[in-house]
Amino acid sequence: MLDILFPNRCIRCSRIIDANFPVCNLCFDQIHFTHNDYSEHNFVKEKCSLLFPIENAFALMQFEKENVSRKLIHELKYRNREKIGKILAEWTTERLDFQNQKPDLLVTVPLHPRKLKERGYNQLHWFTETLSEFYAIPFDHDVMKRNHYSKAQALKDKQNRLKTENTFSMTKNISGKHILLIDDVFTTGNTLASIAWEILKSGDNKVSVLVMAIDE
DSSP: OOOHHHHOOOOTTOOOOOTTSSSHHHHHHHHHHBOOOOOOOHHHHHHHTTSOOOOOOOEEEEEOOTEEEEEEHHHHHSSSHHHHHHEEEEEEEEOOOTTTTSSSSSEEEEHHHHOOOOOOOSHHHHHHHHHHHHOOEEEEETSSSEEOOOOGEEEEGGHHHTOOOOOOEEOOOOSSSSEEEEEEESSHHHHHHHHHHHHHTTSSOOEEEEEEEEEO
């Protein structure tokens, strides 16, 4: 009855679609996937390498103005569409091959406890847990903590986005691990860099990066 009264609609064009999908086939075809090779040079790795030592990097989509990818992540983060994280992870598994450079641990960018309470969930958790199950790589959502409450990245001006000093700290002693750091959108890269340096200075660790989308 609910499906009849409130049918699931494509988040972009509002066509009625299967309840398990966020976009229709026509809008799916408009998503600009990056086709990154995780173990080779790519735009994400190039951007990260200017900020911190990085092993490998992968972005699923391009984050473009008025694009389907932007709408997907907006719905995931701000409209309680947590299931979109699982769907993005499934799309990632179809395109990401670690080959012989599989990381040891998946670590998510944390939300401040106040922000987590406001939102009700971390948009990266279901995404990461789906990847963990598929690739048989453990995850830990509690390795990093965010020390300061701040407004959403999308609401910050460019100058404030660069202020990440002492924003994060590690809660556990980890050494000798290859950590895959996971975030939703790569913008300036400073959030990832702030976390990466905490991980790198804590022991003989290596860092790779996976993001849902990159804002070029």
